[in-house]
């Protein structure tokens with residue numbers, strides 16, 4: 091594995107236009123170790139020593155090879171999985187059970203087949219503690235935002251994969267988490283919808299300043315959306331690089347693609363992942 | 368006998384909008400009529416109706432039984448026995464199934480016992496039940512109950528086992544309370560399995576009731592079949608069997624209808 095090992099963290103990066111300087115630490119991983127006991131009693135080291143922090147209002151993308159442990163890290167952050175070593179904290183509190191305000195959008199949509207589109211989004215509203223009389227209005231707005239108009243009463247098995255993913259995103263947004271863990275949320279979307287959803291996510295994020303950890307396989311998507319891109323190595327995962335994305339916001343997909351900074355960054359990540367060019 | 372149908376209602380149309388495929392009912396009725404005519408003809412040309420009766424005789428007999436009120440008396444007796452047994456099995460079996468699914472250690476401990484009882488030919492228990500519970504309704508209810516109980520237990524356990532683990536994890540990640548998870552995930556997930564248990568259970572419950580009646584009773588369709596047989600009255604035997612068959616079919620349709628109404632998301 092000829093991966094680059096230098097950490098390229100731009101420590102003293104200037105604050106970007108329109109965003110606060112790095113604030114309170116929301117999520118912290120320190121020297122995280124995770125291994126699984128396999129059925130044949132051998133152990134599989136998935137994460138071996140990862141440290142990173144995510145601050146208030148920060149949008150962090152995580153890229154890395156398949157099976158490197160990206161989903162596993164998100165599970166550890168929301169208390170679904172106990173690490174074998176190291177330290178996981180959200181808002182300074184060590185995570186032992188799911189912390190409040192943390193929303194997880196799974197790689198699989200995990201919709202409830204017996205609830206309609208609106209019903210599935212309502213799960214988020216119900217569990218997010220939103221007053222019941224605001225549910226309808228909120229769900230209506232999310233349905234529109236996610237372009238699911240006309241499908242409010244459809245059952246999940248009547249939806250396409252991309253639509254299901256949008257419903258899952260709707261449920262996450264209805265939960266109103268202040269830290270969003272998103273596991274390849276746009277993986278099943280076509281290019282146009284992906285761009286559109288990315289824009290919507292950014293507008294939600296810019297308006298409400300939530301912290302986001304966004305796992306993706308799409309390098310351009312990571313650079314286009316995030317403040318930082320963290321690159322994982324193959325299993326056992328280490329952090330290969332941690333890039334600050336200094337592209338101005340609001341971001342315009344079209345214009346950005348011809349920005350040399352954008353191209354350079356995607357090229358660099360490309361090289362980190364040791365992808366053939 | 369019992370008709371269990373796997374409902375794979377794969378309707379591609381959006382709920383409430385699409386047109387339905389033409390009903391299979393006319394074809395089904397035509398087929399049944401055709402078979403009855405064949406039977407009738409065979410009884411004239413192929414065999415002596417003493418052995419196998421014939422549809423016209425059976426129809427006559429059913430008409431007489433209906434007029435005298437006996438038909439209703441026997442039918443309602445058997446229906447009560449099978450229905451009570453079925454409901455009782457649901458009421459007992461569903462909680463047991465849920466409990467065992469949530470306590471896998473206990474389930475593993477009990478597994479040989481459950482599978483042993485499940486594998487036992489429970490119709491053979493009938494004489495014992497008559498002895499224990501008398502020749503009244505109760506022994507037949509218990510027969511139906513034992514026939515169906517395991518269907519509910521095993522189906523509900525399987526239903527819970529097939530719940531998507533991600534759905535439960537998602538609930539956990541959003542800090543859902545126990546009651547919320549039961550209400551929004553667990554119960555909706557097992558409803559189709561409970562309805563399927565009813566569909567399979569109807570036939571078994573009828574078998575339980577009828578077997579109980581065959582062994583010891585003074586009324587019910589099983590008793591009527593048994594006593595007709597004792598008098599070498601094949602028309603009576605077939606009349607009872609046909610009523611039982613129609614009951615099983617009707618119950619099956621009713622439950623199928625309920626399944627489509629309740630489990631609309633399939």
Ligand SMILES: Nc1ncnc2c1ncn2[C@@H]1O[C@H](COP(=O)(O)OP(=O)(O)OP(=O)(O)O)[C@@H](O)[C@H]1O
Pocket residue numbers: 126127128134136154155156157158159160161162163197325
């Ligand atoms: N419960 C588990 N038991 C055993 N091994 C597991 C378990 N969960 C994950 N793993 C293993 O951990 C490794 C990392 O899994 P993870 O799902 O985190 O990968 P990922 O980076 O999200 O991959 P992808 O991009 O394909 O989604 C995989 O090799 C997987 O087999």
Ligand SMILES: [Mg+2]
Pocket residue numbers: 160161162197273
């Ligand atoms: Mg993953």
